[in-house]
Structures are given as C-alpha cells and as structure tokens.
Amino acid sequence: MKRLENKTAIVTGGNSGIGKATAILFAKEGADLVLCARRKEALDKVAEECRGYGVQVVTVKADVSSHEDCSAVVKAAVDTFGKVDILVNNAGIVDKHRPITECTDEWWDEIIAIDQSSLFYMMKDTIPHMMAAGKGSIINVSSIGGVFGNGGISYSAAKSAALAMTKNVAIQLAPNGIRCNAVCPGPTPTPLNTPEKVAEFSTWFAERCAQHMDMSLPESSVEDQANAILFFAEDASAAVTGQYLIVDHGTTL
Numbered sequence: 001m002k003r004l005e006n007k008t009a010i011v012t013g014g015n016s017g018i019g020k021a022t023a024i025l026f027a028k029e030g031a032d033l034v035l036c037a038r039r040k041e042a043l044d045k046v047a048e049e050c051r052g053y054g055v056q057v058v059t060v061k062a063d064v065s066s067h068e069d070c071s072a073v074v075k076a077a078v079d080t081f082g083k084v085d086i087l088v089n090n091a092g093i094v095d096k097h098r099p100i101t102e103c104t105d106e107w108w109d110e111i112i113a114i115d116q117s118s119l120f121y122m123m124k125d126t127i128p129h130m131m132a133a134g135k136g137s138i139i140n141v142s143s144i145g146g147v148f149g150n151g152g153i154s155y156s157a158a159k160s161a162a163l164a165m166t167k168n169v170a171i172q173l174a175p176n177g178i179r180c181n182a183v184c185p186g187p188t189p190t191p192l193n194t195p196e197k198v199a200e201f202s203t204w205f206a207e208r209c210a211q212h213m214d215m216s217l218p219e220s221s222v223e224d225q226a227n228a229i230l231f232f233a234e235d236a237s238a239a240v241t242g243q244y245l246i247v248d249h250g251t252t253l
C-alpha cells in the first residue's frame, strides 16, 4: 500500500525546488495531484514526470498572491477529483535578506502577498471542502527565518505568520478532523538561492544572521524537505496537528 493512495493533493509552486520534489514524492506514493505555479511550461514538465508513476495530474497557471487565482486552483481540484485531501502551501519567494532599513514598501507588500496572504487564500477556499469530507491535512512551508527571525524583515514576518496561521487553523479545525502543520526548511539548494541570487542579498545582514547558525553543517536536500511534508500529509501522523518541524541538519541548534 502506497502512503498516499486514494488521496488528492494540491501543491503550490510545484514546478521547482521543494515543491517539485514534493510533487514527485507524492506521485510515487500514489496521490493524484493539482500543481500550480506561474510558469506553466515548467509545471507541465513536472506533471509529465509525475504521471509516469500512474497518478492523475492537473496543472493550473496561477499567481498565489491573487485570491482569484487561488480559488481557480481549488476549483480545478474539486471539479476534477471531487475532493482535496492534502494542501501543501509551498510557493514562495525570498526578500534577499533585506533588513528593515533596506526594505521598500513595494517589496514588503510583494513578499507578504506571496509568502503570507497566499496561505490565507488557499486555506480559506480549501477548508470548506475538507470540512464537508470530515478530514484533511494542510502543510504550510515556512522557514527557519519564521522561527528565529534570521531572514530579511518581510520574509521573517511572512514565515512567522505562516506558523501562527498554522496553529490558529489547527486549533479551529481539530474537532473537524482537519490537521494543519508546518515544515521549516533550513538552507536547501534550489533555484531560490543559487550563488547568483545569493550575490544579490544584503551581504552584511545575511552574515549577521548567519552568526546565529552553524553554517559548517550540511545543507538539506529538497528530498529531505519533501519527506517531512509527506510525514504530515499521510495518515501515519493522524494525531499530529498545530506543529512545526525544522529540517536543517541542526544548523539552528
């Protein structure tokens, strides 16, 4: 028996990095998928790979900072599969480690919209379907920046809000059989933090934040993050809700 057999999962940001690894792992474990992201071509490539494991996959081009787009993603899942068992809110961007004095209002708004408001939109639209079914599992991808404040100001704020929203939703929905947990990745090589992108970061602030971390420890892989997400998604964690799991090889201990 596969670990997600007969389940339907939405994965936001499913065309790259942690979202892509999660989509592939979920497909291997038997879940039908709805994948969304802004770049449809890359999304369709991941979908093709997932279909190779014998599951059905729907792709939706969506900007998760738009409530309308998020509604379309949930609608696609319900129209195609009649249900949503698992929601993985993974899509996100980084704020280049900008401290408060270097963060423009526009940059603040963009990060909050993509990394925080998207969780509100996706959960608000998905939860009524989970309530009707009397079950469901939501996994929000936060960050060590959400736990320790060691990222740029807007990123830390959004990722910390993701943890508060996780707990809030878990409290509300425990009586309905719906769980909500979060995964907090530590440094994980993905297109989000290639050496070229890291070169654009606020170096002095990134170095200051890194003083609180043991950067000599290994980086985690996208598969490490996907495995943690799978744990919260599957029924083996049926008694676990309102929790977050840091996946960082002990970097922040």
Ligand code: NAD
Binding pocket: 012, 013, 014, 015, 016, 017, 018, 019, 036, 037, 038, 039, 062, 063, 064, 065, 090, 091, 092, 093, 094, 114, 141, 142, 143, 144, 184, 185, 186, 187, 188, 189, 190, 191, 192, 193
């Ligand atoms: P990535 O750039 O490979 O993937 C990000 C995904 O989000 C992509 O699929 C992208 O298309 C999607 N996305 C971004 N903005 C979007 C929007 N407005 N609408 C729809 N989709 C959008 O990066 P990743 O490292 O795999 O990031 C995945 C998640 O993990 C993010 O939430 C990120 O904050 C979190 N995270 C990553 C790290 C790390 O070191 N890689 C550490 C902590 C947290």
